[in-house]
Amino acid sequence: DAGVIQSPRHEVTEMGQEVTLRCKPISGHNSLFWYRQTMMRGLELLIYFNNNVPIDDSGMPEDRFSAKMPNASFSTLKIQPSEPRDSAVYFCASTRGGKYETQYFGPGTRLLVL
Amino acid sequence: AQSVTQPDIHITVSEGASLELRCNYSYGATPYLFWYVQSPGQGLQLLLKYFSGDTLVQGIKGFEAEFKRSQSSFNLRKPSVHWSDAAEYFCAVYSSASKIIFGSGTRLSIRP
Numbered sequence: 001d002a003g004v005i006q007s008p009r010h011e012v013t014e015m016g017q018e019v020t021l022r023c024k025p026i027s028g029h030n031s032l033f034w035y036r037q038t039m040m041r042g043l044e045l046l047i048y049f050n051n052n053v054p055i056d057d058s059g060m061p062e063d064r065f066s067a068k069m070p071n072a073s074f075s076t077l078k079i080q081p082s083e084p085r086d087s088a089v090y091f092c093a094s095t096r097g098g099k100y101e102t103q104y105f106g107p108g109t110r111l112l113v114l
Numbered sequence: 115a116q117s118v119t120q121p122d123i124h125i126t127v128s129e130g131a132s133l134e135l136r137c138n139y140s141y142g143a144t145p146y147l148f149w150y151v152q153s154p155g156q157g158l159q160l161l162l163k164y165f166s167g168d169t170l171v172q173g174i175k176g177f178e179a180e181f182k183r184s185q186s187s188f189n190l191r192k193p194s195v196h197w198s199d200a201a202e203y204f205c206a207v208y209s210s211a212s213k214i215i216f217g218s219g220t221r222l223s224i225r226p
Contacts, residue, residue: 004157033214042216042217042218042219043158043204043216043219044216045214048214091157091158093157093158100146100165100208102160102163103158103160105156105157105158105159106157107155107156107157108155108156108157
């Protein structure tokens with residue numbers, strides 16, 4: 001079975017550019033999570049979707065960040081405009097049930113904003 | 115506010131030795147507790163979880179953890195580590211009233 005798929009795996013961009021990260025959850029899973037991992041702040045939950053609806057976006061750092069889940073098999077995390085402090089590894093995870101179920105993580109997207 | 119503390123940033127143990135990674139949480143009610151492992155360049159993988167019931171939880175790869183309410187702890191243990199256990203380990207608390215909170219992680223190195 002395919003796990004959570006994220007693309008791209010690596011992204012290097014210049015400050016001010018728009019960045020779009022993509023995630024395909026495991027088929028049949030109905031909850032999806034976006035995380036950011038940095039050395040300074042560790043692993044932070046950014047946003048959580050259940051049945052394609054955003055349930056908790058309190059972790060989204062600011063208006064430059066937005067996330068969508070147009071259907072059960074696809075989600076995007078967009079940063080516009082990007083800043084060097086956005087450099088991090090961004091993980092997507094999915095669960096079969098709600099947020100208390102086992103989360104299956106994707107391999108992550110390593111983002112570097114110059 | 116809910117929080118998770120992993121007091122050890124980095125631990126080195128010899129291959130074959132026993133291991134205990136510490137996790138302390140702060141939460142008023144019974145929390146949902148998890149341990150995840152992250153290998154270099156990879157996402158996190160669930161090792162085990164505690165919701166209720168038996169306070170000693172068995173997980174994958176020979177790991178176990180014990181929930182101790184009196185100490186607000188959920189320490190991860192393994193009787194004999196293997197070189198492949200070298201990774202970063204994260205404790206997490208999922209509470210009904212707040213979002214998921216991860217500890218800062220403990221990096222485990224294995225001495226040959």
